[in-house]
Amino acid sequence: MSDALRPMSRSRLYEQVLERLRDHVIEGELRAGDKLPPERELAQRLGVSRASVKQAIVVLEVQGFVEVRHGGGTYLVRDNLDLEPVGRLVERRRRLPDVLEARETLETRLAALAAERRSEDDIKAMDAALRLMAEEIAAGEPGAEGDRRFHASVTAAARSSLLEEFMHVIAEQITESRNESLRQPGRPHRSLAQHQRILDAIAAGDPKAAAAAMRKHVQTVAKVRLLSWDPEDAGITDD
Amino acid sequence: MSDALRPMSRSRLYEQVLERLRDHVIEGELRAGDKLPPERELAQRLGVSRASVKQAIVVLEVQGFVEVRHGGGTYLVRDNLDLEPVGRLVERRRRLPDVLEARETLETRLAALAAERRSEDDIKAMDAALRLMAEEIAAGEPGAEGDRRFHASVTAAARSSLLEEFMHVIAEQITESRNESLRQPGRPHRSLAQHQRILDAIAAGDPKAAAAAMRKHVQTVAKVRLLSWDPEDAGITDD
DNA sequence: CGGCGCAAAGTGGTTCAGCCACTCGACCAC
DNA sequence: GTGGTCGAGTGGCTGAACCACTTTGCGCCG
Structure with missing residues (x-):
């Protein structure tokens, strides 16, 4: 067991949310322009707090994957959430x-x-x-x-x-x-x-x-x- | 007047926090390896909630500017927080x-x-x-x-x-x-x-x-x- | 009928208080 | 020294709550 003692880094919760969101977009075949579920619903379905969902969404926002409209929902900008550009x-x-x-x-x-x-x-x-x-x-x-x-x-x-x-x-x-x-x-x-x-x-x-x-x-x-x-x-x- | 009167999109508190953090790093002449103030302190000094500070820090984290150590503080990875790397x-x-x-x-x-x-x-x-x-x-x-x-x-x-x-x-x-x-x-x-x-x-x-x-x-x-x-x-x- | 206005619902923005989990250094026992 | 314990410091996450903005739809009026 050489590398059995590897780093052991627990990923931040928002990273897991990010992963789930990517999967959701793929499995739901969501495209650019489609609306993501409300933050509250995401939080409940994923079993995490809304704050964690928001952290993930902020990440997607700064990376240009989604557009967040205050009071109007969150919308996909691309057809997926995979990190292609860079x-x-x-x-x-x-x-x-x-x-x-x-x-x-x-x-x-x-x-x-x-x-x-x-x-x-x-x-x-x-x-x-x-x-x-x-x-x-x-x-x-x-x-x-x-x-x-x-x-x-x-x-x-x-x-x-x-x-x-x-x-x-x-x-x-x-x-x-x-x-x-x-x-x-x-x-x-x-x-x-x-x-x-x-x-x-x-x-x-x-x-x-x-x-x-x-x-x-x-x-x-x-x-x-x-x-x-x-x-x-x-x-x-x-x- | 098509979209003449459209700007006025202030909001996005975490973006302002981001801005302030960049200024702080520059003015404080912080370098890679230096420690950022605790989230609680930043929240208090900036007059915002810890959640907003955290959103900003998450952004810096995914962009590779800082390394966040659970229980150990947040540390600069580069000498500034400007969008240079990518x-x-x-x-x-x-x-x-x-x-x-x-x-x-x-x-x-x-x-x-x-x-x-x-x-x-x-x-x-x-x-x-x-x-x-x-x-x-x-x-x-x-x-x-x-x-x-x-x-x-x-x-x-x-x-x-x-x-x-x-x-x-x-x-x-x-x-x-x-x-x-x-x-x-x-x-x-x-x-x-x-x-x-x-x-x-x-x-x-x-x-x-x-x-x-x-x-x-x-x-x-x-x-x-x-x-x-x-x-x-x-x-x-x-x- | 058709447009208008306005209230309610929907949804994101932010805060607050609190507790948990991890790190680190100090101190103690062996 | 080595290892354990403990407490302070700090990040991770939650839940409830309230605010701000958008959308919806219903009812009123013309």
Whole structure:
């Protein structure tokens, strides 16, 4: 029983209400414009207080799923209450191939943009990150923090808030990949060298070279990571 | 006076509480990890009920701004409570260059992946979308719906749920771009031809050609869109 | 009959008082 | 030290109540 002692987090009541509401909308085949049952009725049928129902409805409201009309009822804005637009991204972790694929797509482009738009300060930040990574490696550590900062500074240099947001979404999973990759014998040193090549291309203002160097780097990480991956559904590109 | 006299929608106490909390965090220079005042104290100091305070805190919780520990207090996860992490994407829809840049990045990759992974059904879906678009154009319409379906079917064929989610995030803005672009004289027909080339490359299983065709197509749309753009900050790539 | 007005019902908004459940630190017993 | 107990602090949730706004429908009047 390794993870038998897992976190044990009791979910808030409003979260369970949220779940039930989603089910209700699906099973009742409710569509946009349809009216939800009154709060009082929901509270009674679900066996919770009206305050808890309201907390759930407030959540749905700020997420744009329902429109609440004072004195007039609560109405569906979409055909379901599932977190499609953005929230689901935070939920369904575990889709590793997807993550690595997204990472390659995003970081390759970010590297190219960085090569075009980087300022002197950006270059300094990247350089500082690499020096930190070198120090970490010299101290026998994997160099994960320097690695992280390097990629962060490249992302910042690209000046693309949307792509940056997308990177934030998968940041956590990338951290896992990074740590696992850097534990491989000899990886830290080679990774540092790859970073240096990326930095050189960006400093030289060469988008194509920067993209190529970044692509190679990310693919290397992906390979390490995927070796220990259960290929329930195959299909990672390798260019 | 259609809806001239409509505003006046004060109410929503929890929204005001939210506002006050944001101010408090900023003015108090609270940082990630800091503890928020107890709910009871907040309720008293703001002159509202604890229930309203809780509604606001639930909102902050689902948006990932705070971590609520039962019996242990409420803690900041970020340095502020402004909608930066994800909500901003939905909010500030004025970063057009960013959107077009993200679209190019994503759709180019999606086209390449689609060329590798598409099934026969995917091809049929794309083909059907193009035929619909042709019909729309023949009927004198811009062909926006066929356009939309084509891109959707390419995205679906790429079999990458994360990239697909990212596309959803910018879907609305892309729709605007599409509509404006297709209103240009002669655009619908040329756009259809570009789509056909993309489809051919995908059907042929040629990732590079598919990516190239898609890139050209998206860049064309971007140019039309950017002509009417106020370049407060320039900087769109053109490869 | 048809429109108008108004009261009642329906429904969301908010409050209040209270109790339960969990955390954390202090203190005590071993 | 280790572990237990206890109490203060704090979040979780409830139920009843009242207010505010919308909708409904009935009855009155023209």
